[in-house]
Amino acid sequence: MRPTRLRLIAEFSQWLWGHQLTLGDITVASVNRFLRSRAQRRPIGISSAACLKAFFELLHRKGVVAAPVGTVKKKLPIDELLGKFSLYLQQERALAPGTIANYLLDAKKFLVHRFKTGPINLSKLTVAQIIESVRHLALPICRKRAKGMTSALRAFLRYARYQDLIRSDLAAGVPAIADWSVASIPKGLPPEHVKRALAACDRKTVIGRRDYAILLLLARLGLRAGEVCSLQLEDIDWDAGSLTVRGKGNYRAQLPLLTDVGKAITAYLKHGRQSSIRRSLFLKTCAPVANLNSGTIGLIVNKALARAGINGCRKGAHQFRHALATKMLRQGASLAEIGEILGHQRAQTTAIYAKVDIASLRMLVLPWPGGTR
Numbered sequence: 320m321r322p323t324r325l326r327l328i329a330e331f332s333q334w335l336w337g338h339q340l341t342l343g344d345i346t347v348a349s350v351n352r353f354l355r356s357r358a359q360r361r362p363i364g365i366s367s368a369a370c371l372k373a374f375f376e377l378l379h380r381k382g383v384v385a386a387p388v389g390t391v392k393k394k395l396p397i398d399e400l401l402g403k404f405s406l407y408l409q410q411e412r413a414l415a416p417g418t419i420a421n422y423l424l425d426a427k428k429f430l431v432h433r434f435k436t437g438p439i440n441l442s443k444l445t446v447a448q449i450i451e452s453v454r455h456l457a458l459p460i461c462r463k464r465a466k467g468m469t470s471a472l473r474a475f476l477r478y479a480r481y482q483d484l485i486r487s488d489l490a491a492g493v494p495a496i497a498d499w500s501v502a503s504i505p506k507g508l509p510p511e512h513v514k515r516a517l518a519a520c521d522r523k524t525v526i527g528r529r530d531y532a533i534l535l536l537l538a539r540l541g542l543r544a545g546e547v548c549s550l551q552l553e554d555i556d557w558d559a560g561s562l563t564v565r566g567k568g569n570y571r572a573q574l575p576l577l578t579d580v581g582k583a584i585t586a587y588l589k590h591g592r593q594s595s596i597r598r599s600l601f602l603k604t605c606a607p608v609a610n611l612n613s614g615t616i617g618l619i620v621n622k623a624l625a626r627a628g629i630n631g632c633r634k635g636a637h638q639f640r641h642a643l644a645t646k647m648l649r650q651g652a653s654l655a656e657i658g659e660i661l662g663h664q665r666a667q668t669t670a671i672y673a674k675v676d677i678a679s680l681r682m683l684v685l686p687w688p689g690g691t692r
Contacts (some may be wrong), residue, residue, distance in 0.1 A: 322606070324370045330357070342378070350375060352561040372605055395470060396439050397430050407478050417545050417613065425471035428456055441484045446492035449476075453494055466496040501654035508642040512629050513538050519626035526604050528591040530619050533601060537620070539638035540564075541573050541661050549598040555584070565660040576662070587653040 334353045335345070351370050401423055408419045430439060432452050453472065457465035476490040508516070517534055521527035536542045536550075546564050554563040555576065562576045584600070593602055599610040617635045624631070631638075644657050 320446055326587065327370055329376055331358065347376065377607055386589065400439060401427055404475060421467060422474055423473040425468045426475040429472055430515050432456060441479050442486065444485060444489060446489060449492055450494055450673055457496065462496055469493050469496055489528060508638045511648060513639065513642055515627040515629060516623045519623055525591045528587045529601060530623060532587045533616065533619055535580045535583050536621055537636050538643060539577050539580050541640045543640065544613040547601065548611050548613060551598045553598065564662065570662060572662050653663040
């Protein structure tokens with residue numbers, strides 16, 4: 320467990336002793352009292368509350384404290400609506416868990432902006448109100464994220480029409496976000512930056528061995544963050560030297576388990592991964608043991624870049640994916656081969672990498688009238 324979390328738990332223990340409380344007196348209410356008193360002396364972050372909540376749940380599972388008191392809250396109308404929407408996305412749309420989570424988050428933001436904490440009456444929604452909410456919600460986020468938000472909103476409004484909560488097709492009134500798929504140039508890390516990020520991992524530590532294996536999967540096989548999170552122990556075929564990857568839309572592919580990647584995973588499994596009934600390949604290193612998510616992978620990447628002294632405007636795991644595609648292209652690989660490694664289901668998705676092949680593009684440049692090429 321991290322030192323900051325240990326200090327927080329020790330401080331909570333001292334607070335209990337100072338108020339003459341025992342383990343049997345630990346409840347959600349007492350935890351909240353401690354956080355309120357601590358907030359008077361120093362800022363309280365979300366991580367502090369989450370740490371104590373996880374510690375409290377661990378004590379409950381071990382039988383040290385009784386069942387939480389007052390943790391069952393009455394569901395708000397927005398929670399009930401989103402719960403039904405979630406079932407619809409799972410059962411009727413069969414969407415991936417990550418997509419469902421994003422859709423629920425965006426739908427909740429829309430409902431909160433539109434109805435606050437009051438009753439939800441979708442029958443009175445108008446196209447003008449939807450457009451106004453989209454403008455408000457899209458303003459602080461990037462174009463790609465805004466495009467995903469409008470997709471989620473259309474899905475929610477189609478569900479509302481399906482359930483007869485609205486009488487007209489309001490999904491058609493959601494404005495489109497201009498985000499052309501081939502308008503930009505993919506930004507990948509330079510090869511020397513990839514090497515520096517990998518070298519910055521301290522493989523003498525548990526976290527370093529895990530992070531090094533994850534970064535190698537990103538850099539050598541071009542996996543997405545979500546694909547790394549979904550890897551299971553049984554996805555590795557050690558005899559055949561292959562790795563089964565679960566991509567978008569229930570897509571599955573077998574990729575070669577490269578020697579350096581296999582060695583890094585082996586080192587992590589032998590001297591890093593905690594004993595757990597969970598089958599996920601990569602786990603969090605602090606209690607309670609849990610699976611990683613895409614946000615954690617992005618954080619691992621950003622920390623590795625920071626340790627290597629690499630400062631850039633772009634963050635996240637996709638930089639390694641773009642770097643691999645660019646490297647393969649410059650080494651003579653075809654776009655079809657790159658698309659197969661990256662798990663692209665459409666050739667148009669891979670075609671964007673043609674923009675970074677400067678040598679080939681020079682052959683297509685027309686001579687400038689009165690000048691030289």
